[in-house]
């Protein structure tokens with residue numbers, strides 16, 4: 292397998308259609324964010340490439356959906372084994388393509404990608420359907436579930452392979468065939484995985500990957516009449532386009548979108564554990580995780596102590612060359628994104644906020660090779676009004692804002708005072724309080740006294756502008772199958 296991290300010449304990717312690599316006539320530049328240079332060229336696919344991929348997926352559907360769940364599970368497990376066996380190459384490639392640290396890719400992205408296949412291979416074998424009797428009518432009713440057909444899968448750049456496999460695995464486990472479109476900014480590991488698909492014995496056409504932009508390749512996929520369902524992870528703005536584009540076809544949609552996630556910290560929290568975790572939840576993966584904390588509300592009586600200790604801990608969060616194991620963060624995805632994140636810090640300053648550390652306060656000491664990379668240190672801001680865009684809009688970078696509250700009611704109202712509702716963390720040792728908060732907070736995921744601890748069996752997804760639908764063991768199975776009610780008169 293080629294190792295993109297070691298190639299000096301420009302890497303040129305090809306689409307994967309019908310089990311074969313297919314060259315594309317035109318390409319888009321893809322940057323190495325840690326050095327700010329083009330290192331890869333990604334197919335600039337459009338309607339013809341999507342058409343070919345959908346045709347291949349349609350052709351493969353009858354054979355793949357007719358396989359037993361055990362036969363499909365075998366293929367998924369083989370893919371998981373191959374990813375596990377190639378963790379290092381994939382981690383290096385993900386880091387170079389996305390800007391994240393190699394350590395993060397090696398310990399989070401790639402192991403979780405392998406686990407996605409392993410999890411859904413197993414989960415698939417354990418679903419049961421409903422049955423009900425209406426003896427007085429002489430009838431028995433039961434449900435059956437059938438794969439839907441060709442699934443369109445669209446994923447973002449922040450956790451490239453992790454989120455792509457989170458869709459491919461349940462879709463094909465349930466017997467669908469897929470056309471996937473990764474982010475044009477982070478396509479390399481998806482392309483590398485296509486080779487593993489061949490080795491794992493994924494039949495041609497079961498997984499097709501078309502690379503390109505959202506406005507061309509993504510749009511053609513969402514608007515294709517033979518793709519009855521679309522699973523999308525990305526921004527709320529794109530989800531609105533996808534919803535409108537797919538509406539004439541009444542497609543089944545799963546939308547996993549942005550967040551503006553609060554941490555609510557009560558005075559009785561275990562502050563040592565809370566500060567360590569809240570630094571991680573604010574800044575991990577450069578703050579480029581939809582679940583990252585970006586608003587920290589702290590009970591008034593501990594506000595000053597928290598802020599002082601939190602800033603001290605944030606200052607220790609190291610940013611620099613992604614290959615250096617001593618660094619916690621690497622580079623942001625692009626120059627444009629870095630500028631956008633910086634603009635929120637500038638706005639906070641212009642509105643009278645205090646920047647305690649990070650952008651404009653702390654100097655980054657980068658190796659010469661990374662001087663043009665898109666780096667930004669962990670930044671903590673306070674003194675911003677809840678109505679400011681800084682507190683309302685998703686920043687998606689290493690920036691978090693701290694603000695005080697005085698009562699449980701106020702904490703709920705502040706926590707819920709945005710259009711998003713993806714995730715929240717609540718810190719308190721009072722079990723009654725955390726249960727009350729979990730009920731009142733508008734978020735699809737509420738972590739109490741922890742963050743990012745996941746059981747893939749349980750639903751994942753957001754409310755309000757953070758999404759529609761849920762994914763996870765049973766939820767993904769339900770999304771990727773069509774349920775039918777059958778009635779038998781006896």
Ligand code: NAD
Pocket residue numbers: 445446447448449450454472473474475503504505506508509510513524525526527528529530532533547548549550580581685687713753757758
């Ligand atoms: P984005 O919406 O710009 O792009 C996501 C994907 O959609 C990309 O593959 C892109 O090419 C494609 N796309 C763009 N326009 C399209 C169109 N008109 N039709 C079809 N496809 C189109 O998002 P991004 O910047 O890549 O990712 C960051 C966003 O993703 C953040 O808002 C983040 O919160 C969100 N996100 C959400 C979750 C979640 O599970 N809720 C997880 C990760 C990221």
